[in-house]
Amino acid sequence: MKLFLFHTPEEVPEQGAPDCAIAIDVLRATTTMAAALAAGAEAIQVFSDIDDLLTTSETWPTDKRLRAGERGGGKVEGCDLGNSPLDHSPERSGGKRLFMSTTNGTRCLKRIEHAPTVITAALTTRQAVVDFVLSQQPETVWIVGSGWEGTYSLEDTVCAGAIIHGIIAATGQTFKDLAGNDAAIAAVSLYLQWQDQLLDLMHYASHGQRLLRLNNEADLQYCAQLDVLNIVPRQHELGVLGL
Numbered sequence: 290m291k292l293f294l295f296h297t298p299e300e301v302p303e304q305g306a307p308d309c310a311i312a313i314d315v316l317r318a319t320t321t322m323a324a325a326l327a328a329g330a331e332a333i334q335v336f337s338d339i340d341d342l343l344t345t346s347e348t349w350p351t352d353k354r355l356r357a358g359e360r361g362g363g364k365v366e367g368c369d370l371g372n373s374p375l376d377h378s379p380e381r382s383g384g385k386r387l388f389m390s391t392t393n394g395t396r397c398l399k400r401i402e403h404a405p406t407v408i409t410a411a412l413t414t415r416q417a418v419v420d421f422v423l424s425q426q427p428e429t430v431w432i433v434g435s436g437w438e439g440t441y442s443l444e445d446t447v448c449a450g451a452i453i454h455g456i457i458a459a460t461g462q463t464f465k466d467l468a469g470n471d472a473a474i475a476a477v478s479l480y481l482q483w484q485d486q487l488l489d490l491m492h493y494a495s496h497g498q499r500l501l502r503l504n505n506e507a508d509l510q511y512c513a514q515l516d517v518l519n520i521v522p523r524q525h526e527l528g529v530l531g532l
Contacts, residue, residue: 290422290426290427290428290429290430290456290467291428291429291430291467291468291469292430292432292453292456292467292468292469292473293307293429293430293431293432293469293470293472293473294432294433294434294446294449294453294470294472294473294476295431295432295433295434295472296434296436296441296442296445296446296472297397297433297434297435297436297439297440297441298396298397298400298401298433298435298436299436299439300433301400301401301431301433306403306404306405307404307427307429307430307431308404308405308406308427308428308429308430309404309405309406309407309408309422309425309427309429309430309431310401310404310406310407310408310430310431310433311407311408311409311410311418311422311430311431311432311433311452312394312397312398312401312407312408312409312410312433312435313397313409313410313411313432313433313434313435313445313448313449314391314393314394314397314409314411314434314435314445315411315412315442315444315445315447315448315512316442316444316491316494316496316497316500316508316509316512317372317373317374317391317394317500317508317512318359318372318389318391318393318394318395318397318409318435319394319409319410319411319435319522320374320411320412320413320511320512321357321372321373321374321376321377321389322387322389322394322409322411322522322530323374323409323411323413323414323518323520323522324374324375324377324413324511324518325374325377325382325387326520326522326530326531326532327377327518327520328377328378328379328381328382328383329379329382329383329384330355330377330382330383330384330385330386330387331353331384331385331386331531332386332387332525332529332530332531333386333387333389333522333529333530333531334346334386334387334388334389334528334529334530335389335390335395335398335399335528335529335530336388336389336390336395336528337390337395337396337399338390339358339360339365339367339368339390341390342356342358342368342388342389342390343356343367345388346388349386349388353384353385353386354385354386354387354388355369355370355381355382355385355386355387355388356368356369356370356388357369357370357371357372357376357387357388357389357390357391358370358371358389358390358391359371359372359390359391359392360391360392361392361499362392362499362500362503362505363503365390372389372391372394373505373508374413374508374511374512375507375508375511392437392438393435393436393437393438394435396435397433397434397435398524398528398530399528400433401431401433402524402527402528403527404431406425406427406523406524407523407524407530408421408521408522408523408524409521409522409530410432410448410449410452410521411448411512412444412447412448412451412487412512412513412514412515412516413511413512413514413515413516413517413518414516414518414519414520414521414522415448415451415452415455415515415516416455416516416519417516417518417519417520417521418452418455418521419452419455419456419459421521422452422456423456423459423460429469430469432449432452432453432473434446434448434449437495437496442494442495442496443479443490443493443494443495444490444491444494444496444497444512446472446475446476446479447476447479447480447483447487447490449473449476450475450476450477450478450479450480450481451480451484451515453467453468453473453476453477453480454477454480454481457477464477484515487513487514487515488509488510488513490513491509491512491513492509497509520532
């Protein structure tokens with residue numbers, strides 16, 4: 290198994306495809322997706338474009354859908370929800386399809402959607418993702434951070450490092466065995482430095498500071514949790530994720 294890390298969708302190679310691709314957007318899309326499915330959402334359908342989301346969701350019964358749109362950290366007009374994991378509960382999300390478009394995370398998913406296996410990861414689901422990868426034993430894994438509008442994000446890289454570290458710890462293999470590129474090694478170093486201070490890291494991260502300016506401390510606290518959900522969101526058809 291070889292693990293490659295790409296910090297943003299723009300870094301993903303144009304040629305080739307991995308056996309397994311993992312999308313990460315800790316703040317907040319992939320954390321929210323896991324929270325929605327844990328709350329009983331039927332599935333999550335992702336869109337890069339808000340207009341496409343609104344048009345497609347019109348074909349779904351109103352009592353069986355939720356529209357989640359976020360741009361710049363705020364909720365998009367015409368949508369029911371923004372992009373907070375705290376929006377989801379069994380009462381609100383149970384049995385409904387979530388039609389979702391965010392600034393960064395859904396764009397990341399669209400970039401890797403043609404891989405044979407596509408999953409999402411967050412700090413909240415880290416161990417479940419490690420267990421999934423080990424059970425599948427893909428030959429090549431691309432871990433792709435969402436970043437922020439094409440730039441690097443600390444929180445996505447620390448999550449990637451947590452996943453890679455978990456695989457190393459479980460298998461006893463070394464970087465020489467597992468690391469497909471230098472970024473994978475650097476991500477583990479970041480995780481080992483901050484593993485006991487993940488919320489502090491969120492506060493230092495540029496996107497964490499954006500969310501704090503929007504009074505979203507509660508979201509940061511939720512997103513900084515490690516291994517609290519034993520689920521792995523997985524793409525079952527193009528652009529549609531479930532359990």
